[in-house]
Amino acid sequence: MPKVPEISVLVLACWLAVSPPVTAGEFEQNAAQQVIRGQIEAFKSGNNAEAYSYASPTIKNFFPDVSVFMDMVKRGYAPVYAPQDYAFGRVKENPDGSIAQELKVIGPDGRSWTALYSLKRQPDGSWKINAVRLHPGNEQAV
DSSP states (O other), rough: OOOHHHHHHHHHHHHHHHHOOOHHHHHHHHHHHHHHHHHHHHHHHHHHHHHTTOOOHHHHHSSSSSSHHHHHHHHHOHHHSSSSSEEEEEEEEEEHHHHHEEOOOOOOSSEEEEEEEEEEETTSSSSSEEEEHHHHHEEOOO
């Protein structure tokens, strides 16, 4: 077995000592939030193909065409399609490896909503949106 040079061990130890603690869970949560943010920004900019690219294969099976997907989103998910504002809330990593991410949303009409996103890791390591459930909030935007 080749001997590891002492300098390499010292550099690694120093790097570990000064690196901020990042758990795999934090990395995955950040990646999932990037997917949600990417889809919302694609909706806002009118880039339908990009918005559709964030959907999981399961969603694409139900809505096999970009235009059908976008029609469903516009009709049933206006708060996430055209939000005035949004902020990430609680997040939960499920035992099956999926992530449940809460999103607080102010919809286009000023009403408050909570969107609960379910994201699944794909075989290529990417995260895709597998479901979104909307629940009315209890406050009105000022």
